Amino acid sequence: MTISIAHLGPAGTYTETATIAFSHQLSQLGQESVLCPYPSITQALWAVSQEQVNLAVVPVENSIEGSVTMTLDTLWQLDTLQIQTALVLPISHGLISLANSVEEIKTVYSHPQALAQCQGWLEKFLPQKVQQIPTNSTTEALKYLESDLSAGAIASQRAAEIYNLPVLAFPINDYPDNCTRFLVLKKGSEEIESSALKLIINRINKPESLVLTSLGFTVPANVPGALVKPLEVFAKREINMSRIESRPTKLSLGDYLFFIDIEANSNDDYVKAAIEEFTTYTKVLKIFGSYTIMAIN
Amino acid sequence: MTISIAHLGPAGTYTETATIAFSHQLSQLGQESVLCPYPSITQALWAVSQEQVNLAVVPVENSIEGSVTMTLDTLWQLDTLQIQTALVLPISHGLISLANSVEEIKTVYSHPQALAQCQGWLEKFLPQKVQQIPTNSTTEALKYLESDLSAGAIASQRAAEIYNLPVLAFPINDYPDNCTRFLVLKKGSEEIESSALKLIINRINKPESLVLTSLGFTVPANVPGALVKPLEVFAKREINMSRIESRPTKLSLGDYLFFIDIEANSNDDYVKAAIEEFTTYTKVLKIFGSYTIMAIN
Numbered sequence: 177m178t179i180s181i182a183h184l185g186p187a188g189t190y191t192e193t194a195t196i197a198f199s200h201q202l203s204q205l206g207q208e209s210v211l212c213p214y215p216s217i218t219q220a221l222w223a224v225s226q227e228q229v230n231l232a233v234v235p236v237e238n239s240i241e242g243s244v245t246m247t248l249d250t251l252w253q254l255d256t257l258q259i260q261t262a263l264v265l266p267i268s269h270g271l272i273s274l275a276n277s278v279e280e281i282k283t284v285y286s287h288p289q290a291l292a293q294c295q296g297w298l299e300k301f302l303p304q305k306v307q308q309i310p311t312n313s314t315t316e317a318l319k320y321l322e323s324d325l326s327a328g329a330i331a332s333q334r335a336a337e338i339y340n341l342p343v344l345a346f347p348i349n350d351y352p353d354n355c356t357r358f359l360v361l362k363k364g365s366e367e368i369e370s371s372a373l374k375l376i377i378n379r380i381n382k383p384e385s386l387v388l389t390s391l392g393f394t395v396p397a398n399v400p401g402a403l404v405k406p407l408e409v410f411a412k413r414e415i416n417m418s419r420i421e422s423r424p425t426k427l428s429l430g431d432y433l434f435f436i437d438i439e440a441n442s443n444d445d446y447v448k449a450a451i452e453e454f455t456t457y458t459k460v461l462k463i464f465g466s467y468t469i470m471a472i473n
Numbered sequence: 474m475t476i477s478i479a480h481l482g483p484a485g486t487y488t489e490t491a492t493i494a495f496s497h498q499l500s501q502l503g504q505e506s507v508l509c510p511y512p513s514i515t516q517a518l519w520a521v522s523q524e525q526v527n528l529a530v531v532p533v534e535n536s537i538e539g540s541v542t543m544t545l546d547t548l549w550q551l552d553t554l555q556i557q558t559a560l561v562l563p564i565s566h567g568l569i570s571l572a573n574s575v576e577e578i579k580t581v582y583s584h585p586q587a588l589a590q591c592q593g594w595l596e597k598f599l600p601q602k603v604q605q606i607p608t609n610s611t612t613e614a615l616k617y618l619e620s621d622l623s624a625g626a627i628a629s630q631r632a633a634e635i636y637n638l639p640v641l642a643f644p645i646n647d648y649p650d651n652c653t654r655f656l657v658l659k660k661g662s663e664e665i666e667s668s669a670l671k672l673i674i675n676r677i678n679k680p681e682s683l684v685l686t687s688l689g690f691t692v693p694a695n696v697p698g699a700l701v702k703p704l705e706v707f708a709k710r711e712i713n714m715s716r717i718e719s720r721p722t723k724l725s726l727g728d729y730l731f732f733i734d735i736e737a738n739s740n741d742d743y744v745k746a747a748i749e750e751f752t753t754y755t756k757v758l759k760i761f762g763s764y765t766i767m768a769i770n
Contacts, residue, residue, distance in 0.1 A: 237721075237726070238721070239721055239723065239725060239726040239727075239728075240721060240723050241542070241721070242542055242719075242720055242721050245538070245539055246589075264726065288585065288607070292543075308609075309609075310585070310607045310608070310609065311607070312605075312606075312607065351723050351724075353724065353725050353726075355725075355726045357726060398713060398715075399713070400707075400708060400711045400712060400713040400714075401707075401708030401709075401711075401713075402713075403704070403714060403717065404701065404704045404705055404707075404708040404714075405708075407700070407701045407704070408701055408705070410697075410698075410701075411697060411698030411701040411702075412698075414697045414698075415697060416695060416696070416697040416698075416699075417697075417700060417701075418695075418727055419719070419727065419729070420700065420717065420719050420729075421719055422539075422716070422717050422718055422719075423539055424534075424535070424536055424537060424538070424539050426536065426537050426648050427536075427648075427650065428536060428650050428652075429534070429536040429561065429650075429652045429654060430536075430715055430716065431536075432716070432717075
């Protein structure tokens with residue numbers, strides 16, 4: 177059986193690069209897979225929740241710009257997706273353009289996160305008053321270049337290759353340690369059918385690998401210490417919390433839900449006990465799975 | 474002396490509406506002020522930090538879309554700005570277009586947050602496959618309407634009035650309780666010179682008003698409980714923490730700084746003592762001020 181993998185498209189996005197690397201790993205273990213690009217994160221996640229595809233790959237966090245809130249909000253809303261593994265991809269942006277030189281550029285198109293990650297470079301090297309125009313993806317920015325020789329786009333070198341466009345400058349991101357973390361998700365918590373997928377997950381899950389468990393929860397409103405009490409459950413057991421993110425519940429200003437990553441495996445007994453105590457302090461708790469991180473070079 | 478107030482522009486943005494309401498309050502107390510629109514949040518905050526203007530008004534949080542990360546990151550970076558007061562404005566979006574009916578619309582332009590806040594309505598009432606195109610502000614979206622009768626823009630009713638454009642549907646936001654919180658900031662912690670500004674702040678600061686203190690901080694990396702320990706300082710004193718937000722330090726993936734709001738006044742002795750203990754658990758601490766919230770109708 178060929179596994180189908182939904183991802184944020186179109187061809188040339190960073191999510192596609194991460195998905196290709198994951199697919200390559202599956203292939204090395206004898207599991208064929210096919211990539212299915214979707215125009216938005218929400219659509220990719222809906223596709224897997226409705227079982228139109230077997231897996232979905234979506235970005236969840238960038239080291240410079242922070243959480244991808246669309247991913248967190250949809251994950252909470254859909255309620256049935258489980259994280260199988262996480263992929264970390266280094267991000268390097270290039271300035272792609274048909275202009276003869278950087279000085280000729282009057283407009284720069286890209287995804288808002290990519291524009292934000294290159295602000296310093298743009299201010300230093302481009303003419304003053306260059307216009308910055310946001311697009312839905314880094315790849316979408318490329319479509320403006322053919323018709324306007326004074327336009328530039330910020331995207332990956334791979335995107336430039338795919339669409340046969342010249343790279344004027346590379347790398348142009350302000351922070352060299354720019355990485356994005358992606359989640360590989362499937363529906364439900366039942367056993368994984370594909371043995372290659374099991375194998376790849378076991379292979380990444382080396383005994384020395386750090387296991388993360390992602391949780392989403394709400395706490396009683398306007399109670400002093402309402403957030404601290406559940407977090408103490410992990411702190412007193414020396415379980416490190418590597419991440420916390422708050423998102424609005426969308427009910428009223430000041431009403432939040434929280435996403436945390438703990439460095440522990442929810443299948444271990446002492447972690448099960450911790451999570452059981454944790455539920456006594458939360459209103460709603462959703463466990464998004466235990467998994468390890470695969471680095472992509 | 475006339476007070477100058479930088480804000481995210483151009484005319485017709487929700488930030489301008491909040492700033493006008495604040496300016497009107499100043500005027501009622503005999504203090505004249507002039508509004509200075511800036512094309513981005515960063516530029517508005519830089520203007521006040523370089524003392525080109527007396528105050529700046531920028532959005533910090535929306536009840537649906539969450540934190541305005543650009544505001545938090547710039548606040549941390551500039552290091553010298555103090556919150557004078559917060560403004561809360563209800564947000565209602567309209568669909569603005571020169572089309573004869575909603576059915577004729579093929580493209581919708583707006584700020585990504587506004588597009589996100591109307592997804593349900595757009596899917597229900599607009600023809601399938603309508604294209605959604607992000608813009609820098611809700612007001613900027615309006616400039617596409619004149620040349621394309623099949624284009625729509627999501628913006629405020631006020632923006633439609635200013636630019637003399639018809640509103641096809643109102644309200645179109647998916648969640649009725651949609652509010653945005655804005656911060657009014659000035660440079661440094663020295664005494665406010667304008668007596669009207671003092672008066673307005675005292676007037677908002679009624680004895681029964683809830684006082685918030687905003688703090689930004691980092692904690693030692695990879696230490697279990699590193700975040701819990703400082704939060705316990707407030708929890709054990711029954712000081713409620715109404716908000717927590719994490720942002721990447723931009724140094725490496727998994728390295729965060731935190732923003733919290735506590736429901737307490739940093740001028741009170743017991744809060745001073747709490748903050749002193751708090752500093753023993755933090756690496757860097759920045760106090761952005763104590764203030765109250767002014768609701769705008």
